[in-house]
Amino acid sequence: MAPYDVKRERKECYAPKNTAWAIVDVPEQQFIAIDGTGNPNTAPAYAHAVGALYAVAYTLKFAGKHTAGGDFVVAPLEGxxxxxxxxxxxxxxxxxxxxxxxxxxxxxxxxxxxxxAKQTALAKKEIPAISRLRHFTLHEGRSAQALHIGSYDDEAPVLHELHHSYLAANGLRPSGLHHEIYLSDPRKTVPEKLRTILRQPVEHLDS
Structure with missing residues (x-):
């Protein structure tokens, strides 16, 4: 049996093809999570946080092989x-x-x-941020979502369209935090080919 892959099992949430905004219903899901503040391009805390997430994610992947659920593909980084x-x-x-x-x-x-997994990873990796990692559940429900292809810095026009056109035209307003899912590895992908899912939980204006 192939390892569980959230991109395959939840294509509507992790493998969309629409580059224009569309509505998707996002079910409750669980994550490993870490919080912080600062510029993701320059803040050491951000790099340490991401390193901590991957260290624990791969530790859990290998531990999962010995459970009834089995092996899984480590999912994309999200924020x-x-x-x-x-x-x-x-x-x-x-x-x-x-x-x-x-x-x-x-x-x-x-x-x-x-x-x-946190304790195992801490024993192997000198990444103190691992101790701050936590279990996290998120149920976004109705959300506006689009696949952005290009640099992270080029997202502004797409988000402007969402907040100044799409939401009003559809009688919606934001109801949660801005969410991004990074399908590409920025270390190996040129900026103009980066693939990022942009997501905004929404609710009807009259709700």
Missing amino acids: LWWADRYEAFTGGVKDTWNWTMLINMPSWITKEMIED
Whole structure:
């Protein structure tokens, strides 16, 4: 049996093809998560956080082989993004950005397995940020979603369309944090070919 792959099992959430905004219903899912603040391009805390996530994710992958659920493909890196001042977020003042970085976990990975994996990874890796990693559940429900192809810095026009055109035209408003799923490895992919899922939980204006 092929290892569980969230990109295959939840194509509507992890393998969309639409580059224009569309509505998707995102079910409750569980993740390993770590929180922080600062510019993702320059802040050492961000790099350490991502390193911690992958260290624990791969530890859980190997542990999963010995469970009834079995092996799984490590899911793409994801991030929830916000700022204390909305203008700082939309204006790209990245040093003040807050983030929660995530990696999706299959349903059979338990909180206890995550804690065990943290201890195992800490013993092997000199990444203190591992101790801050936590189990996290997220149920976004109705969400506007689009596949962006290009540099992360080129997302602004797509997000402007969402917040200044698409939502109003469809009687919707934001109901959660800005969410990105990184399908490409920026270390191996030229900026113009990066593939990123942009997601915004929404609700009807009259709700």
